[in-house]
Ligand SMILES: O=P(O)(O)O[C@H]1O[C@H](CO)[C@@H](O)[C@H]1O
């Protein structure tokens with residue numbers, strides 16, 4: 127057990143998928159994992175461990191925002207020795223040519239979050255692990271699934287006032303955890319990637335429902351599973 131996770135040592139796999147939504151984790155475990163066992167229920171941050179293509183894998187919900195998610199990222203890497211961490215989140219589209227369900231591979235994460243300055247004593251540049259990123263890109267290509275590699279912005283405030291400066295600098299999406307994942311992974315020697323599915327847009331009123339965010343992100347999930355078990 128760690129301070130916030132009830133799983134015993136050995137019950138968390140070295141590779142893990144990390145949705146924000148714990149019910150997305152439950153859906154993925156039920157749909158894709160063989161022999162899935164729920165290994166954490168503390169605070170509703172459900173974690174399930176099973177196998178995919180014969181390899182151990184865990185999927186765990188980390189909640190919304192960097193203060194909460196950072197607790198889980200840290201305890202998973204530091205206390206359970208997790209080495210391959212793939213966030214599978216939702217995001218807002220920040221470029222006009224993007225639509226619902228488009229998949230982003232976050233090459234790096236801009237952030238103005240206080241969290242990153244508290245984890246690292248300065249201005250760390252949070253970037254994806256290149257091999258993980260490249261593997262996800264290649265797997266998507268093999269499946270003929272278009273993906274958009276690019277910079278994201280990890281925000282503290284979902285409802286903050288928006289500036290268009292990020293869009294002008296080519297940032298493709300906004301979400302709330304990726305920068306912290308990349309920084310924590312660097313701190314503990316894990317590899318990390320953030321993959322995102324577009325659930326709303328700056329340029330239209332289209333948005334996914336809660337149920338769709340839970341149970342219809344299969345295209346991204348399948349790329350993430352195939353990527354994670356390559357490590
Ligand atoms: O769908 P998840 O993975 O939670 O990701 C995004 O959705 C939440 C906000 O609606 C934030 O956690 C944001 O990062």
Ligand SMILES: O=c1cc[nH]c(=O)[nH]1
Nearest residue numbers: 216217218300301302
């Ligand atoms: O616009 C959005 C959509 C999902 N998650 C975010 O953080 N922002």
